Amino acid sequence: xxxxxxxxxxxxxxxxxxxxxxxxxxxxxxxxxxxxxxxxxxxxxxxxxxxxxxxxxxxxxxxxxxxxxxxxxxxxxxxxxxxxxxxxxxxxxxxxxxxxxxxxxxxxxxxxxxxxxxxxxxxxxxxxxxxxxxxxxxxxxxxxxxxxxxxxxxxxxxxxxxxxxxxxxxxxxxxxxxxxxxxxxxxxxxxxxxxxxxxxxxxxxxxxxxxxxxxxxxxxxxxxxxxxxxxxxxxxxxxxxxxxxxxxxxxxxxxxxxxxxxxxxxxxxxxxxxxxxxxxxxxxxxxxxxxxxxxxxxxxxxxxxxxxxxxxxxxxxxxxxxxxxxxxxxxxxxxxxxxxxxxxxxxxxxxxxxxxxxxxxxxxxxxxxxxxxxxxxxxxxxxxxxxxxxxxxxxxxxxxxxxxxxxxx
Numbered sequence: 001x002x003x004x005x006x007x008x009x010x011x012x013x014x015x016x017x018x019x020x021x022x023x024x025x026x027x028x029x030x031x032x033x034x035x036x037x038x039x040x041x042x043x044x045x046x047x048x049x050x051x052x053x054x055x056x057x058x059x060x061x062x063x064x065x066x067x068x069x070x071x072x073x074x075x076x077x078x079x080x081x082x083x084x085x086x087x088x089x090x091x092x093x094x095x096x097x098x099x100x101x102x103x104x105x106x107x108x109x110x111x112x113x114x115x116x117x118x119x120x121x122x123x124x125x126x127x128x129x130x131x132x133x134x135x136x137x138x139x140x141x142x143x144x145x146x147x148x149x150x151x152x153x154x155x156x157x158x159x160x161x162x163x164x165x166x167x168x169x170x171x172x173x174x175x176x177x178x179x180x181x182x183x184x185x186x187x188x189x190x191x192x193x194x195x196x197x198x199x200x201x202x203x204x205x206x207x208x209x210x211x212x213x214x215x216x217x218x219x220x221x222x223x224x225x226x227x228x229x230x231x232x233x234x235x236x237x238x239x240x241x242x243x244x245x246x247x248x249x250x251x252x253x254x255x256x257x258x259x260x261x262x263x264x265x266x267x268x269x270x271x272x273x274x275x276x277x278x279x280x281x282x283x284x285x286x287x288x289x290x291x292x293x294x295x296x297x298x299x300x301x302x303x304x305x306x307x308x309x310x311x312x313x314x315x316x317x318x319x320x321x322x323x324x325x326x327x328x329x330x331x332x333x334x335x336x337x338x339x340x341x342x343x344x345x346x347x348x349x350x351x352x353x354x355x356x357x358x359x360x361x362x363x364x365x366x367x368x369x370x371x372x373x374x375x376x377x378x379x380x381x382x383x384x385x386x387x388x389x390x391x392x393x394x395x396x397x398x399x400x401x402x403x404x405x406x407x408x409x
Contacts (some may be wrong), residue, residue, distance in 0.1 A: 103213070105212060170202055172215050173285050176309060177291055184316060185302055186199040200213070204269070237342055244344060254355065267320065268325050276317075291312075333335060
């Protein structure tokens with residue numbers, strides 16, 4: 001049973017590939033857990049006030065625009081992919097598609113699912129942008145409806161504890177600052193209410209030398225008073241009321257373990273070698289750039305004064321110093337889209353060696369060190385739900401496609 005706040009906090013939506021919804025927090029009528037549950041020392045989080053616990057921010061893209069474009073022909077993707085395949089170091093997938101943005105946790109999960117599909121989808125997005133056409137994903141009307149239902153469910157879960165408030169950002173510095181402010185406020189909600197949702201996470205993957213970004217569906221404080229390690233939860237929804245296949249569960253475990261890996265990196269390096277310079281250099285940010293008036297006001301409402309990105313980063317670092325490592329026991333939950341009942345829940349034991357190996361394997365593709373591989377023969381049923389199957393030379397046997405319905409994840 002999860003605990004929800006009796007008061008909801010306004011939130012700012014950051015619209016990037018991770019569908020980042022971020023939140024601030026507010027104390028509930030429940031007895032709040034002691035702040036020391038998240039602390040490695042006896043300090044309190046002094047970067048947020050009670051007022052911030054009632055506020056969350058939501059940001060649109062810096063240009064504030066949304067583009068609606070018409071549908072392309074699927075055959076064009078294959079031509080575009082063959083034409084645009086990266087060759088030089090500065091034309092890797094990471095450089096072409098995640099420059100100044102960081103690698104998304106979902107990128108790792110999607111790459112594990114099917115590297116070839118990942119590559120097709122990346123280049124089809126670029127083709128869409130260049131040609132002014134809309135790309136539809138999901139393998140048909142039913143899957144599109146399932147994806148929409150899954151997204152709506154996540155918004156519903158978020159709104160149980162937070163109130164969404166849209167705020168337009170004017171620069172990359174504003175966008176980064178808002179993510180960090182929402183993380184600070186989300187941690188504050190975790191401290192006071194024992195629960196937060198849609199928590200943005202940004203961390204330097206030290207072993208891989210890159211920045212990764214993501215959004216954790218839910219973070220809970222354990223009920224045991226002596227346990228101070230937050231529990232990370234990944235919530236997925238299913239169109240049909242069936243138990244997910246092993247490949248789907250494996251993919252969910254990878255995503256969940258990536259969040260734990262990033263969380264622990266934040267905690268481990270917050271005190272002594274927090275990579276501020278790497279953050280500014282990697283994302284090409286100016287720490288002295290003045291934030292927008294709206295964003296300055298959002299910081300004030302969160303209980304601290306910040307006039308530049310550098311100010312926000314200092315508060316972010318102070319907040320990270322107060323965190324304990326995440327629990328080694330993670331939770332992967334699948335819900336029915338029909339009635340939100342739990343179809344399957346798994347306690348996942350964290351395996352750092354395995355998840356680091358998966359990230360490194362993913363980066364071999366993203367850094368152009370090898371060609372994209374196809375799904376294993378015994379998992380070619382995935383191809384039946386791929387928009388690019390007609391262009392994929394790795395798909396050869398239509399008889400192997402399973403009739404099992406995939407979940408919207």
